[in-house]
Structures are given as C-alpha cells and as structure tokens.
Amino acid sequence: MLPFARLTIIGLGLIGSSVARGVRAQMPAVRITGHDADPAVRKRAVALGICDDVTDTSGAAVLDADLVILCVPVGAMGAVAAEFAADLPADAIVSDVGSCKQSVAEALSAVLPDAIIIPAHPVAGTEKSGPDAGFSTLFKGRWCILTPPENAPEVAIERLRIFWQQLGADVELMDARHHDMVLAVTSHLPHLIAYTIVGTADDLEGVTQSEVIKYSAGGFRDFTRIAASDPVMWRDVFLSNKDAVLEMLQRFSEDLSALQRAIRYGKGDELESLFARTRNIRRSIVEQGQDDDAPDFGRKH
Amino acid sequence: MLPFARLTIIGLGLIGSSVARGVRAQMPAVRITGHDADPAVRKRAVALGICDDVTDTSGAAVLDADLVILCVPVGAMGAVAAEFAADLPADAIVSDVGSCKQSVAEALSAVLPDAIIIPAHPVAGTEKSGPDAGFSTLFKGRWCILTPPENAPEVAIERLRIFWQQLGADVELMDARHHDMVLAVTSHLPHLIAYTIVGTADDLEGVTQSEVIKYSAGGFRDFTRIAASDPVMWRDVFLSNKDAVLEMLQRFSEDLSALQRAIRYGKGDELESLFARTRNIRRSIVEQGQDDDAPDFGRKH
Numbered sequence: 172m173l174p175f176a177r178l179t180i181i182g183l184g185l186i187g188s189s190v191a192r193g194v195r196a197q198m199p200a201v202r203i204t205g206h207d208a209d210p211a212v213r214k215r216a217v218a219l220g221i222c223d224d225v226t227d228t229s230g231a232a233v234l235d236a237d238l239v240i241l242c243v244p245v246g247a248m249g250a251v252a253a254e255f256a257a258d259l260p261a262d263a264i265v266s267d268v269g270s271c272k273q274s275v276a277e278a279l280s281a282v283l284p285d286a287i288i289i290p291a292h293p294v295a296g297t298e299k300s301g302p303d304a305g306f307s308t309l310f311k312g313r314w315c316i317l318t319p320p321e322n323a324p325e326v327a328i329e330r331l332r333i334f335w336q337q338l339g340a341d342v343e344l345m346d347a348r349h350h351d352m353v354l355a356v357t358s359h360l361p362h363l364i365a366y367t368i369v370g371t372a373d374d375l376e377g378v379t380q381s382e383v384i385k386y387s388a389g390g391f392r393d394f395t396r397i398a399a400s401d402p403v404m405w406r407d408v409f410l411s412n413k414d415a416v417l418e419m420l421q422r423f424s425e426d427l428s429a430l431q432r433a434i435r436y437g438k439g440d441e442l443e444s445l446f447a448r449t450r451n452i453r454r455s456i457v458e459q460g461q462d463d464d465a466p467d468f469g470r471k472h
Numbered sequence: 473m474l475p476f477a478r479l480t481i482i483g484l485g486l487i488g489s490s491v492a493r494g495v496r497a498q499m500p501a502v503r504i505t506g507h508d509a510d511p512a513v514r515k516r517a518v519a520l521g522i523c524d525d526v527t528d529t530s531g532a533a534v535l536d537a538d539l540v541i542l543c544v545p546v547g548a549m550g551a552v553a554a555e556f557a558a559d560l561p562a563d564a565i566v567s568d569v570g571s572c573k574q575s576v577a578e579a580l581s582a583v584l585p586d587a588i589i590i591p592a593h594p595v596a597g598t599e600k601s602g603p604d605a606g607f608s609t610l611f612k613g614r615w616c617i618l619t620p621p622e623n624a625p626e627v628a629i630e631r632l633r634i635f636w637q638q639l640g641a642d643v644e645l646m647d648a649r650h651h652d653m654v655l656a657v658t659s660h661l662p663h664l665i666a667y668t669i670v671g672t673a674d675d676l677e678g679v680t681q682s683e684v685i686k687y688s689a690g691g692f693r694d695f696t697r698i699a700a701s702d703p704v705m706w707r708d709v710f711l712s713n714k715d716a717v718l719e720m721l722q723r724f725s726e727d728l729s730a731l732q733r734a735i736r737y738g739k740g741d742e743l744e745s746l747f748a749r750t751r752n753i754r755r756s757i758v759e760q761g762q763d764d765d766a767p768d769f770g771r772k773h
Contacts, residue, residue, distance in 0.1 A: 246740075270690070294690045297767035298754070308773045313689055343686075353683050356673050358690025363731060364665060365691070369750040371720070371727045372657050382654050384756045385644075388614055389571075389595045389659025390666070390698050392763045397691050399754035402747035409735045409743060419672070420732050424725070426672045430664065431721050434710045439547075442710060446703035449670040453599070453700035455685045462693045466598035468769035472609045 173198055174330040174337070175264075179236035181229050181251055183207040183216045184401070185296060186268045187242030188305030191221040193338040196307040206232035207302075208243075208251075215302045230258035238334065240291075241267040241279075246407030249278030256282055264327050266291045270354060270404075271412035272318040272347040280320070287327050292316045292350065293340055294358070298399040311339030312460060318347040355415035360423060362405055363416065365398040393468075474499055475631040475638070476565075480537035482530050482552055484508040484517045485702070486597060487569045488543030489606030492522040494639040497608040507533035508603075509544075509552075516603045531559035539635065541592075542568040542580075547708035550579030557583055565628050567592045571655060571705075572713035573619040573648040581621070588628050593617045593651065594641055595659070599700040612640030613761060619648040656716035661724060663706055664717065666699040694769075 178194060180187045183205050194201050205222035206229045207213050217225050226232040233239050233255045243251050248267060259265070264287045269275045272290045279288045295313035297304065315335040319328050332342045345353070372383045372391065383391065409416055433441040457464045479495060481488045484506050495502050506523035507530045508514050514526050527533040534540050534556045544552050549568060560566070565588045570576045573591045580589045596614035598605065616636040620629050633643045646654075673684045673692065684692065710717055734742040758765045 294687050296690075299767045304767065306773065311773060314687055316687075349678075353679050353687055354690055356676060356679055357684055357687040357692040360672075361669060361691035361695055364669060364728070365694075366747055366750050367728045367731055368662065368665060368724055369753050370746050371661075371724045373749065373753060374727075375657060375723070377650075378654050378657055380753070380756075383658055384753065384760055384762060386595050386615055386617075386654055386658040387757050387762045389597075389655060390662035391658040392757050393666075393694055393698055394662055395750070395754040395757055395763070396769060397694055398747075398750040400747075402744045402751070405747055406740050406744040410738055410740055413735055413738075416735060417732065420728070420735075422676070423669060423672045424728065424732075426675075427665070427668045427721070427725065430668055431718065431725075434714055434717060434721075437711055437714075439707050439711055442707040443703045445671050446667055446699075446701075446706055448674065449667050449696070449699040450703070452670050452674060452681070452685065453696040455681075456688050456693050456696055459685055461685060461688045462696070463771055466600045466605065468697060468771060470764055470769060472607065472612060 173200060174333040175201060175238040177202045177204070177235055177237050179204045179206070179232045179239045180222070180242055181206050181232060181239065181255070182242035183212050183221070183302045184242065185300050185304040186293070188216065188219070188221055188302040189307065189309040190240060190242065190268070190338070192305055192307035193310060195221065197337045197339070204232050204236065212302055219302060221302070221305070229255040233259050233263065236260060236263050239263055239265045241265070244404045244407040245269040245271055245275055245411045248275050249282055252279050253282040259283065259286060261285070263287070264289060264331060266331060268293055270358060270408045272350045274411035276318065276320060276347055287324060289317060289319045289323055289327055289331050290347065291331065291335065292318070292354070293335065298396050300401045308339065310335065313340055315340035315342050316345050316350055317342060318345055318350050351412050351415045355412055355419045359408055359412055359416050360419045362397050362400065363409065363420065364423070365394040366405070368394050369398040474501060475634040476502060476539040478503045478505070478536055478538050480505045480507070480533045480540045481523070481543055482507050482533060482540065482556070483543035484513050484522070484603045485543065486601050486605040487594070489517065489520070489522055489603040490608065490610040491541060491543065491569070491639070493606055493608035494611060496522065498638045498640070505533050505537065513603055520603060522603070522606070530556040534560050534564065537561060537564050540564055540566045542566070545705045545708040546570040546572055546576055546712045549576050550583055553580050554583040560584065560587060562586070564588070565590060565632065567632060569594055571659060571709045573651045575712035577619065577621060577648055588625060590618060590620045590624055590628055590632050591648065592619070592632065592636065593655070594636065599697050601702045609640065611636065614641055615644055616641035617644050617646050617651055619646055619651050652713050652716045656713055656720045660709055660713055660717050661720045663698050663701065664710065664721065665724070666695040667706070669695050670699040
C-alpha cells in the first residue's frame, strides 16, 4: 500500500534526487513532480529522467501533491515555502530533509500556518552535490528522524513513517530540540572541525600545500571528505543550529585543552586511557551496522 | 637485484607484519627473521607463517641481519635497540617505521653510536592492530619518507630506497625536523582531534552514547576510524613529537575560535568562503591518487 500517490520534491540536489530515485525504485506507482530554483539543475533532472515532471515554478510543482518534501538548504526553507504557499493543497503533508529541525519547523509554520507540517531528517549523505550525485539506495539502513509538532495528526506521521521505511530507512520520532542537540554532536561538530583543520593545513607557512596533499594518507585525508560537502548547505546548518553547535564546540574545546595539557606535561597515562576508550565506540558503531568493519573504510590497497 | 638478503623485523604488529608480507610477495628470496616482545604475537606470527624464523630474543633476531627494521611504538625504540645492540652486525643498516623522526633518530643513535641508522616513515596504515591486520599491499602507492642523518652513507640510503620501492612505495628524502612538522599536520593533529571529539561525544549528559552511535552516519563515524588506532602507538607519537604537535594544535585552536565567532555573530559569508576553499584541497588529494573519488569513501550503500 502506497502512503502517497503524488510526491513533489523541491530541490533536486544530492538528497532530493536520491529521494526521487528511491521512490522510482521502491514505489514506482507514485507520480513524482520536481522543481529546483536553478534552471541548470532542472534541465539536468529532466535529462536524468528522475521525475515524471519538472516544473519551472514551485507553485506549479505542488498543485496536486499529497506529499511535498523540501530538499533545500535549511536557511532557504521559509522563503521556498512562501513561494508555493498559495498553491499548496489543504490536505497535503509538507516535510523536509534538513539537518536542523527547530529552525525549519519555525520557518515553515510561519509561512504555512494551516498546513500539516512534519519535519524529517534522513541521516544520510555523501560529500558529493547535485542531481547527478544522488542514488536510490542512499537511505537504506540509515536512520530517518521525524520531529512532528505536538498537534500533528497521527495518521500523517504514520504515512510519512511508511514512506521512509519504503526507501529503506529506519524511522525514529524525536523532539526537535533534542534532535538538534544529538545532531550537533554526531554531524554538525564533526563537519565544523573537518572544515577547520583543512583550512588550518591550507594556511601553514612552514609546510606547503603540496606536502599536505602528498602525505594526507596519514589521517588528514579522512577529514577532507566531509570538508568537501556543500558549502551553502553547511553554512546554513551552523547558523540555524547556532546554540547547540556553540555548546558542543565549547565542550570540544575544553576537552582539546585538557589533551593539550596532557601532552605538554607528558601525562602518557591520561592519553592512553582516552585512546583506549574511543576504540570501544568505533566497535559499537560497526556492530550496529552504522559503518563497515573493512580496514581503512574499505579503500582499495 | 635485491637490496638486502637478510631482513630482521622487530615488532610484528600491523606495520611489521605488512612489511614481512610485502617482502615475501615482492622479494621472496629475502630471508625474514622476526621478533616481538609479546609471546602471543610471536606465536601468532609463526602460525601465520609470515617470517622464515621467529626468535624469542631480539638479539638472536639481528645476529646475521643486513637490514633491521624496528616496528615498535616510537617511545620504545631506544630500549628495544639497546636490547640487541651487542648482537648487531657492524655493517647492518638499522631503520624503523615510526611516525616521528627526530626523537627516534636521537634514541637510536644514543644506544647504537656506531651503527648505520636511516630512519624511515611509510605513511600508510589502517585503524587495525596486530599481526593479523597486516597485508602485503599496504605500502603500494603510498609515500615512504627517509630522514637520513648528514653522515649517512649514500649507498645505504639507496639500498633502503630500493627496498621501499620494491614494496610499492614512492620514496622521498626529508630533513627529520621538517618531517615532524609536516606529519604533525597531516597525521598527528587529525588523530588528536579525532580522539578528542570521540571522547567529547562519549561524555555528554544530554545525549546518550547509544544516540551518538545510532546517528553517527551524519559525519561522526568518519572520525571514529582513526580514533580506533593503537593507543600506545599514538600516546608515544604525541609525547615524542610534542613541540610540533602543540604548535599545530595552537593554530587549529585559533582557527576554530575564529569559526566559532563567525557562527556566534552570524557571519555566513566567512563560513561559506572557508567551506568552498576546503573543497579544492579534497579535489587535489583525489587527483594525486592519495584517496579514492568514490562517494562516502566507497562505503557500500
């Protein structure tokens, strides 16, 4: 049984195009309408054939939708929703895929006061961007977190849950505020730190950029992957989830200072005991299927 | 033409056992003698058949060697070399695989004042440890940095260069001090930061450890790989390369503070311009063959 018959995807980048491809593969009877603000992306989406229809305006895209998913940077959600507000059917469910949920919920409800809004966040992605980067199995075995507001109809939540499960995701419900704190540590802080260290390495005067690149297999290259993620998307995430990100950053900085002190004063035992502890977390992540056990991420050797 | 006929490997963990396997595969006529301080590792090395001979003492291992490679934590180099000093043939070349080179050179020359010492660092590895984790192609396409002292015989340097080239590595000569600074940024700082953030995530009270693990695909899991590396090896690296690590850490902290400030005051342009710049570094690393271009490190989806 299909949870929705007519899906509209606004934003056809990595995530939007992966949703389209996943729906095509898992729910082929669903009619998919797509829109993107960028004419070049619309043209590419038509060429890729990932939607049944690609419209030039977001209003035209939502006209007969029963599910609208916004796959745009979190800072653009409100403006994009305002564009199609007048054309949105009264019984359509509006959702999204953004990395922070409180700010998105506020932005959407401000411009769509009467709509059924159920924010969502599939915790999945790659460092690539654009419609060509998407693939149908991106959400398989990953978590999708729904943060329905208190007044959200149960049946709408259930339909959205079934939708993401059909795309292969495991679905969890969470309070938006708690989501933003959890993701601040599992996603936003890691990205922020990766961007920082790659920038630091780029700015050194005693070590050349070509040396940094050449010897990156010592660990640095692991950080460059997520530091290659979409700049606008991540700019918006940090600004939209400011409080939680700054809190996590503060804790991280304190821990880093403690470690710095341990190195300065030669406290080997402190270092070793932290390093042994962090091994166990890796083990749990692998055991719970959230990463491969293949050495070096399974890179070819 | 073989650069060496009788190789001794002291320390049969990930790197030592990979050297043994690589030599077996690429230079099968070389006789390989191994030793490890841990009897369980010696037993396992015998069972794996990666050496021609595994001895119970390091002295017995080096007796007729023409190349001795120390594959032990950098803090143990001096003590291990002292153990076999009396048994080392006068014309043997002594080398190592440690991640810092100034401290190793000092430790080795203190206890082996008359030996030919050519420190080396193959910039390769995985997060796994122990003799079972090694594989023959670990060094293929990776850089191996030699940091010969000024008085090192040219012919000895050339033999060691050929040795590592036969294992598939590209060889570079470098001043030990410069090596330690380059590796502080491309390897030591990334490990330190990965260990820190994984520890930070483990200590939160508002977010459970099970949530951190569950939603780690948002970026966090990338950091857990190198934070699962050998605790003793890394404790020694940070203590042995203290000055360069502390300097890089200081620069990183300053850059992180600047980013923190940009988030706090909503300076989106600053964030976006840094994030766009870091993308280019990733591109260069991929172009120069130091990482795969496969999205998400080629993880299965």
